[in-house]
Amino acid sequence: MFGAEMDLKGAKIRNFYKLGSDIAGDEETPRTFRIPYFQRPFKWTKNEIDILITDHFNNRERARKESKNDNQYFAGAIVTALGEDENIHSLIDGQQRYTTLFLANYLNFLLYRVYFASAIDRRDYEAVRLFESFKKCCDYLFLDSSLISLALLRKLHKNVMEDVNIPTVDPSFKYKVAFFLPKIAIDHSDYDFQYFSTAKDMFNRDIRLSYDRRAYNSKLKTVLAKSIIKLSSETGPDLTFYKIDESDPATLLFQEAIEVIFDRFKSFSTSQEDNTTPPQMAVGMIEAINNFISDLRFCVVQTGRMEDAFTLFEVLNDRALELEDLEIVKNYFFKTYVLFQEKSDETDDIDEFLNKMDEFWGEDIFSSGKFINSRISILGTIYITGSTTLTDDKKGQLRDKIKIYLDSDEIYTKESLEADFYIYYLTKKILEASKIGRNKRYELVISTICDPSTSYIKRFIVLANSLNMKGILPGVFNPLLKVYSGSTQANLDE
Numbered sequence: 001m002f003g004a005e006m007d008l009k010g011a012k013i014r015n016f017y018k019l020g021s022d023i024a025g026d027e028e029t030p031r032t033f034r035i036p037y038f039q040r041p042f043k044w045t046k047n048e049i050d051i052l053i054t055d056h057f058n059n060r061e062r063a064r065k066e067s068k069n070d071n072q073y074f075a076g077a078i079v080t081a082l083g084e085d086e087n088i089h090s091l092i093d094g095q096q097r098y099t100t101l102f103l104a105n106y107l108n109f110l111l112y113r114v115y116f117a118s119a120i121d122r123r124d125y126e127a128v129r130l131f132e133s134f135k136k137c138c139d140y141l142f143l144d145s146s147l148i149s150l151a152l153l154r155k156l157h158k159n160v161m162e163d164v165n166i167p168t169v170d171p172s173f174k175y176k177v178a179f180f181l182p183k184i185a186i187d188h189s190d191y192d193f194q195y196f197s198t199a200k201d202m203f204n205r206d207i208r209l210s211y212d213r214r215a216y217n218s219k220l221k222t223v224l225a226k227s228i229i230k231l232s233s234e235t236g237p238d239l240t241f242y243k244i245d246e247s248d249p250a251t252l253l254f255q256e257a258i259e260v261i262f263d264r265f266k267s268f269s270t271s272q273e274d275n276t277t278p279p280q281m282a283v284g285m286i287e288a289i290n291n292f293i294s295d296l297r298f299c300v301v302q303t304g305r306m307e308d309a310f311t312l313f314e315v316l317n318d319r320a321l322e323l324e325d326l327e328i329v330k331n332y333f334f335k336t337y338v339l340f341q342e343k344s345d346e347t348d349d350i351d352e353f354l355n356k357m358d359e360f361w362g363e364d365i366f367s368s369g370k371f372i373n374s375r376i377s378i379l380g381t382i383y384i385t386g387s388t389t390l391t392d393d394k395k396g397q398l399r400d401k402i403k404i405y406l407d408s409d410e411i412y413t414k415e416s417l418e419a420d421f422y423i424y425y426l427t428k429k430i431l432e433a434s435k436i437g438r439n440k441r442y443e444l445v446i447s448t449i450c451d452p453s454t455s456y457i458k459r460f461i462v463l464a465n466s467l468n469m470k471g472i473l474p475g476v477f478n479p480l481l482k483v484y485s486g487s488t489q490a491n492l493d494e
Helices: 046-065 095-122 125-139 150-162 169-178 191-202 214-225 249-271 278-295 306-316 327-344 350-365 370-385 397-407 414-434 441-450 456-466 470-484 489-493
Strands: 008-014 032-035 073-082 088-093 209-211 227-230 238-241 296-303
Touching (some): 046 073, 046 095, 046 249, 046 278, 073 095, 095 209, 095 227, 095 278, 125 278, 150 169, 209 214, 214 249, 214 350, 238 249, 249 278, 278 296, 306 327, 327 414, 350 414, 370 414, 370 470, 414 470, 441 456, 456 470
Parallel strands (some): 073 296
Antiparallel strands (some): 073 088
């Protein structure tokens, strides 16, 4: 299945901090993980994230009751492809879990910052023990290791601790400037706006999670910059957001993920008897999130080529196609187009074009529910691939037919992708005109036949659907798709 020439570097069980390390070694090495053009963006909802965190808590509780020192919890596979730059890994499988851990690490960064600000104001010596873990947290967020100065943090904290008579305003002010926090009090009316403005400057730098699709980089960084944690001696830690764009689904998913992670770990920290003050609660959250990030284990598979990584992704996700979620099929099309474009050195407008086609696929084609989506996918694929055997997808045949079709053509341009997607769109339009559905099939047959204005083609489609004769439908659809495939979308609608 893999072929003799697969460039497989190896596989190891690792946690978040070792995901990008050389597969032959075992050191902790910060790397950048990049999501390729053809991979779907972050899709996990509150439910999936909540399950992952709950499983982690349950695993630690079992280990405690059984007096075990090992809190490791296996959380799935991660498949990466190494490029020419060893510091950048293309993340082919495991994006949802990796992104969740990245967001958890970012929340910890926010908690560390406000806790240290509070510690300087309160002259809290205990903060020293968290300095090293804070630096590690930063290293796995930002590429620029000089962005956050641990030496400056130590110096400011030391000055405060050694001379209790000096005003604390000056060290606190210097800390806020150096660590990208507003210089005004957290109860000031402009605090949230200044927080966002300062954070935007921080995100002018690269972070260790990036997308080939530039639009998603911008969305992720904007949500991170607008995530605000407030803490004082009397209140907090509390999470708020500054003017999130509620019209964008990707933005809302990032926001929801951050909220779920924060709420779960705050609830856990609140339940601990030792955490009686807001700063203690913040420390409790920091330590709990660090445990979460450290405990989770993944089977990390590294390859030297994108094609090999995608093959492994297919094998690890070898299951029947979920017809309401045709992401894998769409990714086949996107992957083929992107790899051809990269070989042609014509990558200038890939981002904008794929965003447009992504919307076309999800909003204009596969947006009619499970039954119609099933018919669209089967009938459209039969026409595109010329298959004479595909009638259903209970065994994942559709995915295989698409893969064979795309692998057989060395040239796959923008026009090729548009033409293939348009066939699915045409199929949907024909189905909509026929008004077929899963329910009330026989009533529709009677009303259709009794209507003298109904065409013979529509009568045939409705009758075949009512009798569940899926095998003969392509005989009607293929000629129709052939006739209308040259029509523009506007002409078709008319």
